[in-house]
Amino acid sequence: MRFSVENFGCRVNQAEASTWIEKLQSYGWKWEQDFIKSDVIIINTCTLTSKADQEARKLIRRIIRNNPKAKIVLTGCYVERAYDHYRAMPEIWAIFKNKEKEEIPDILIKNFYNERNFSIERIKHFRARAFIKIQDGCNYKCSFCIIPFVRGKSKSKPLSFIQKEIKEYINHGFKEIVLCGIHLCSYGLDLKPKSSLLELLKKLENIKGLNKLRLSSLDPRFLNLHTISYFASSPIIAPHFHLSFQSGSKKILKKMYRDSTPEQYTEILNTFSKLSPDSSLGTDIIVGFPGETEREFEETYKFLKDSPLAYFHVFPFSPRPGTPAYNFSQINGKIKKERANVLRKLSFEKNFHFRNKFINKTLKGIIIKKCKDFTEFLTYNYIKVKISSYPYLKIGEEKEIKICKVTPYNTEGKIIS
Helix, strand or coil, rough: CEEEEEECHHHHHHHHHHHHHHHHHHCCCEEEECCCCCCEEEECCCCCCCHHHHHHHHHHHHHHHHHCEEEEEEEHHHHHHHHHHHHHCCCCCCCCCHHHHHHHHHHHHHHHCCCCCCCCCCCCCCCEEEEEEEEECCCCCCCCCCCHHHHHHECCHHHHHHHHHHHHHCCCCCEEEEEEEECCCCHCCCCCCCCHHHHHHHHHCCCCCCCCCCCCCHHHHCCCHHHHHHHHHCCCCCCCCEEECCCCHHHHHHHHHCCCCCEEEEHHHHHHHHHHCEEEEEEEEEECCCCCCCCHHHHHHHHHHHHHCCCEEEEEECCCCCHHHHHCCCCHHHHHHHHHHHHHHHHHHHHHHHHHCCCCCCCEEEEEEECCCEEEEEEEECCCCEEEECCCCCCEEEEEEEEEEEEECEEEEECCC
């Protein structure tokens, strides 16, 4: 049976897709990158923004048009909201709500395994890094965010399950494992007895053969000096920390229902920079939030400019039906677009400055992509580096490289080990 997975959105979705691919391959199913060649197509959607909704709808229509014989399986946050609409469509074979996602491989195997039962070689490295979902859902309802409504309350995966998955990925040869969660910092609070992300990491670092763990987005409200010190000093945690800030204006943060201040953000960033100066620090920023004046936008700009952040992902505010901010007085779309462009330009400049720090320095990381003319390398502190292509290099392989050249658009290096 040939199958493909079309994935949108966050790293949690990536982790879910990885699990499906791994399990279906273990039963002899053939993973295809091109949905045109597939008998079964799983579409894992996102609804974080209206653009994400639009992209999901567009792809679903395209697949129905170009591969009408395929069994189409829909799931994810957008489908959670549009469940009744797609359930009524005869072209859709099955729809799974978010809480049913883990059942997808088993149901597919049960229904289609005997239709075309043949043995194939398992593709172990369909990706360079292993993504593991350790937590789902969120108990915090920011005024702009629809995700708690479609993902539900925070739910953590037990330690034993996580340990087992990590050991399996280590045995498959993965050098980097990414721990994912909708609200990663809530890990363990729902378990009995209660645990925490920090406690989990301290137990995971004892796994034999574990090379490097990368953490997905962190909520600054859960970061104290003790936690930051552990993250910054641990030999197994990648020196790359993505922090969920959303704004640099105190007034806007309050309207977002975020119990934080720019001053607290600055203290967190400075602590990370002091304890781990080579770390890449990133964040998400929403511009054009309802009520954001030019002054408040300038506050965010100044906060970002003065910070040690190496990059930021910028999102023009997208009103989500069902959230409090949907009913707030909205800002003109043109203004949102202009402000987003200003911050993206600043991010581009700061990232160039960050990468320049490492010229002639040696960094460790893994091979993430092989192209005809070059190979792409990802350092553990989150710098993508172009190196010469070597036929013996494998996706996911760990190497040491020397950074040789940095331009505004690229970083170039060479292998030294």
